[in-house]
Amino acid sequence: MIIRTDKWPLQTTQQQLDYVRLTQVAYRSYCRALSIVVLNNWPALCQAQSFSAAVERLIHPTAKNPSPRHTYFSKRFYKFPSYLRRAAIEFVKGQVSSYLTRYGQWLDGDRRRADARPPMFTPDSGCYPSLYRGQMVRFDEDCKSVDIKLWDGREWLWHKMSVKSVRQRHLQGKTKSPALILARGHCHLSVPVEIRRVRLPDEKRVCSVDVGINTLATASIITSNGTVVARRFLHPAADIDRRDKRSRLISKKARKTGNLSKGFCKGVYRKIGNINKQIAQITSKELVTFALAHGADVIVFEDLKGWRPKAGRKRSPLRQRFHGWLHRSLATLTEEKFVEAGGRVAHVYARGTSSWAFDGSGKLRRDKSNATQATFSTGKRYNADLNASYNIGARYWAWKHTLTRCKDGQLLGDRSSSGKPRMPVTLSTLWPRESEAPYQCPA
Structure with missing residues (x-):
């Protein structure tokens, strides 16, 4: 209940x-x-x-x-x-x-x-x-x-x-x-x-979500064998612009004021918080609708609880964007809505999901001018947020198939130095392999 x-x-x-x-x-x-x-x-x-x-x-x-x-x-x-x-x-x-x-x-x-x-x-x-x-x-x-x-x-x-x-x-x-x-x-x-709580039928599909700064949420439907069924970008740009406009207003007033007193721009901060709540409510509802429409019974997020941003100088625009990031409220609201619909929400280890290519080619390189784009070691260009969402779903299935002991994204190691590669789980881990491959993906 x-x-x-x-x-x-x-x-x-x-x-x-x-x-x-x-x-x-x-x-x-x-x-x-x-x-x-x-x-x-x-x-x-x-x-x-x-x-x-x-x-x-x-x-x-x-x-x-x-x-x-x-x-x-x-x-x-x-x-x-x-x-x-x-x-x-x-x-x-x-x-x-x-x-x-x-x-x-x-x-x-x-x-x-x-x-x-x-x-x-x-x-x-x-x-x-x-x-x-x-x-x-x-x-x-x-x-x-x-x-x-x-x-x-x-x-x-x-x-x-x-x-x-x-x-x-x-x-x-x-x-x-x-x-x-x-x-x-x-x-x-x-x-x-x-x-009364119900359970959705197991269709062997999960909805993996990458919560980012440039794109609020990138969702992908991943099957147990690594097939990408559907993808979607969720980014309420109009509401985010309204929020960022008020953040810039606070920065402008702070530069003119100098010493900030207690309660500085209290009304503007309250408005920013309300806009953020509305963004999280709308986006979480769309995520649940997207997962249910494609038969996913699990929504997978990165485990970012307790994470604190380190990028950006103090009082810089990038630091302001991190403070308005909805990585926790979005996951919490999505879980509340999806559990009521009969689904489950899981969290996986976050490190490496964005820095490794989903096709198993190794580490990727993010563009300095456009952080949403990434270049693989093979020269292929791909959306960085989509790549991360693929790897998030792969880590869940690797844990489900006992390729890993936990959701940390690392494959089970052998006693000898040879064997499984020393790289995190990516989407390519779930793809069918030949018999001489060091590991097999269960059917």
Whole structure:
């Protein structure tokens, strides 16, 4: 099972928007007061058979518990819904547990600096109310409208709202309790959906992706015997130009300013980050569509986690382009989308995929004037990003066929000096060989 969250925007009147704001304020005030109670009684609450029931005995009066220890809650929060109260208890439990864990680590000496101050407990958190189906929220059959119980300052009453748009994901899985989100004057439901994970049929094809600077992503469909079925270049040039234009604007302002203060060009940096997020979302969706259209059940990336750029001078245009490189966010978003579709994402060792020719002719030479082009030792000219994508797919299949012990791209060595060549795995490794070849590609 996997959980995915959909955003359902709500059509509200100004009065309903005010009620949502009051509900959010009331819920956060409740959580803030409850967090003090839970923190002060944490050892006893952890030993109780039911954490939620133990907290309720402290704050909520009932026929069997007419005089709870803390009467503030029944006086301050009039007719606070029971399901909303239990949602607040679970949220506060996580907040207090996190604080005590971090404080314990600080006492044990696990600190970033020797003079690091202890973590502070901040009960005022930006949480949102969770709505239990049937008790706090009711959907109609086609999910075009929703009834939500809101606090209007005097009573908790039901209010009907229209849903602007929904995805079809909730038809394929089971919806969980949504959260009521109010941000920037707009209201929406954050609806988690539990989806049963399926597996795509094994067609013995992979989609290998080279994430680059000159071309954002170059994808190739590679079969187990080294056949290239399809290729595609993904490079949203218009969005990238919009991002780079703002990066140049920052450089221009920095040269004029000299000493940069905290928060320099904060709005421009925020815009660049939003454009990058949009580029990653669009490109990852196109990658998944391309892989599914050609029957690939695995998407292969280079393992660039933790990689930091070294090329380019400080504050140079090349260094700026590296800082805007989407090598991690693109791989993460692609994996999230492809796993939901039933596929898998794998990562292989990155070194040598771009510097060795896919045909086995040896190292290649990149053009200094045009880095997208490369020259093989045989004199052949070829696209460098396509060459890298071929080798990425070949490394996956070499690991799958146990030609390598891991995905490091090196063939298994012999005891003698002769035998397999001392070069990384390339696409030519998968091509059928004669019987006298030092290794065979399995069928």
